[in-house]
Each structure stands twice: as structure tokens, then as C-alpha cells.
Amino acid sequence: DTGVSQNPRHKITKRGQNVTFRCDPISEHNRLYWYRQTLGQGPEFLTYFQNEAQLEKSRLLSDRFSAERPKGSFSTLEIQRTEQGDSAMYLCASSLKRTNTGELFFGEGSRLTVL
Amino acid sequence: AQSVTQPDIHITVSEGASLELRCNYSYGATPYLFWYVQSPGQGLQLLLKYFSGDTLVQGIKGFEAEFKRSQSSFNLRKPSVHWSDAAEYFCAVGAGSGGYQKVTFGIGTKLQVIP
Numbered sequence: 001d002t003g004v005s006q007n008p009r010h011k012i013t014k015r016g017q018n019v020t021f022r023c024d025p026i027s028e029h030n031r032l033y034w035y036r037q038t039l040g041q042g043p044e045f046l047t048y049f050q051n052e053a054q055l056e057k058s059r060l061l062s063d064r065f066s067a068e069r070p071k072g073s074f075s076t077l078e079i080q081r082t083e084q085g086d087s088a089m090y091l092c093a094s095s096l097k098r099t100n101t102g103e104l105f106f107g108e109g110s111r112l113t114v115l
Numbered sequence: 116a117q118s119v120t121q122p123d124i125h126i127t128v129s130e131g132a133s134l135e136l137r138c139n140y141s142y143g144a145t146p147y148l149f150w151y152v153q154s155p156g157q158g159l160q161l162l163l164k165y166f167s168g169d170t171l172v173q174g175i176k177g178f179e180a181e182f183k184r185s186q187s188s189f190n191l192r193k194p195s196v197h198w199s200d201a202a203e204y205f206c207a208v209g210a211g212s213g214g215y216q217k218v219t220f221g222i223g224t225k226l227q228v229i230p
Contacts, residue, residue: 004158033218035220040124040222040223041222041223042119042205042207042220042221042222042223043159043205043220044220045217045218045219048217056217091158091159093159101147101164101166101209101216102147102149102209102211102216102217102218103149103161103164103209104159104161104218105161106151106158106159106160107158108156108157108158109157109158
């Protein structure tokens with residue numbers, strides 16, 4: 001059983017550049033979530049997919065952020081024109097709709113540093 | 116909207132001592148409650164969860180938690196702490212309806228274990 005996989009694990013970029021993170025959820029999980037975690041904080045909800053449909057987006061997700069899950073499997077999170085305030089750990093999680101318990105399975109995260 | 120309060124940002128205990136991490140939640144109905152653990156540079160791992168039934172739940176690594184509705188609390192306990200328990204612990208609440216539980220995390224409690 002492979003868990004949730006995230007790539008890249010670390011990304012250092014200059015302000016103004018675009019970055020993209022990828023998340024591969026557990027294969028039978030049809031729900032996928034993105035969270036952001038900054039130093040000293042808990043994970044903050046960004047967005048949620050059920051299959052390929054993006055059903056909820058947080059107000060934290062500015063128009064520079066876009067997430068997709070084109071075939072209901074893997075997902076990408078793109079940040080355009082990065083700012084230093086975007087530096088954070090981006091966590092992906094997946095869950096199974098059938099259980100509907102809110103239990104999330106997390107990947108190891110993608111750490112973004114914006115210089 | 117639901118929220119979680121973890122009043123202790125940092126706790127230090129001696130190895131072999133007992134541990135209690137506090138968590139209070141705010142939600143109008145019966146919530147789904149979780150404790151996750153995060154080791155440095157890692158994603159979050161589920162320790163235990165409460166959905167219904169027995170208010171004392173057992174988790175992995177010898178942890179347990181007790182749901183107290185009257186106090187809106189879900190405190191995490193361990194009778195004897197091991198050095199490997201040093202990590203950050205997050206309480207979370209899942210709340211919603213219609214087949215979707217949105218999970219909100221607390222700020223976390225960092226546990227230091229001294230010999």
C-alpha cells in the first residue's frame with residue numbers, strides 16, 4: 001500500500017517565479033485536499049476535490065493559486081508570481097468518500113522557500 | 116464554523132513521566148475529533164480518532180484520548196512518555212454534513228522529552 005506521494009519535497013525559488021507541486025493520493029481515495037502549514041502553525045485548509053471536481057476553496061487561496069485534478073487521480077497546485085509570504089509547507093491529503101469520517105491520510109509535504 | 120484551541124504551545128516532560136495534551140473545540144453538533152502527530156520534516160500521522168460511542172478512545176503508540184462533551188474537550192494522554200514521542204501534536208475537528216467533513220486543525224503542541 002503506497003501512501004500519499006508529493007513532489008518535489010523541497011523547492012527554492014525566486015520571488016516572481018511560478019512553481020508547481022504534484023500530489024499522488026492513495027489509489028482508491030476519491031477525495032483530495034491541499035493544506036498549507038507555516039512555521040508554528042497548524043495546517044490550514046486550501047482546497048478540496050472529490051474526484052475531478054474542485055468543491056471548496058478557502059479564502060486563503062488567492063487568484064495566484066490554482067489547483068487541478070484533471071482525471072480524478074493526481075493533483076497539481078500551481079503558485080504564480082510567488083511572494084515571500086508563500087513560503088510554507090504544502091501538504092496534500094486524501095480520504096475515501098465511502099467512510100465519510102474526515103480521516104485524512106497525509107503526504108510528507110512539499111516545502112517551498114521563496115527568496 | 117468549527118475551531119480548535121490547543122492552549123499549550125510547548126510542553127517538556129521527562130522520559131517515563133505521564134503526559135496530557137489539552138484540546139478544546141468549538142462546534143454546534145457532535146464533531147469528529149482527531150489527534151495527529153508530526154515528526155520534524157514529516158507529514159501528519161493519525162494517532163487516534165473519535166466519531167461516536169465510547170468516549171475513551173485508544174490509539175497507536177500507547178496514546179489515548181477522552182471526549183468530554185460538557186467541557187468541549189478531547190485531551191490526549193499517555194501514561195509513560197518515551198524519547199521517541201518528541202514531536203508536534205495537532206488536535207483536529209471534522210465537522211459538516213451532506214457527506215463531507217471539513218477538518219480544521221489546532222495550532223499544535225510541541226512536545227520535548229528530556230532524559
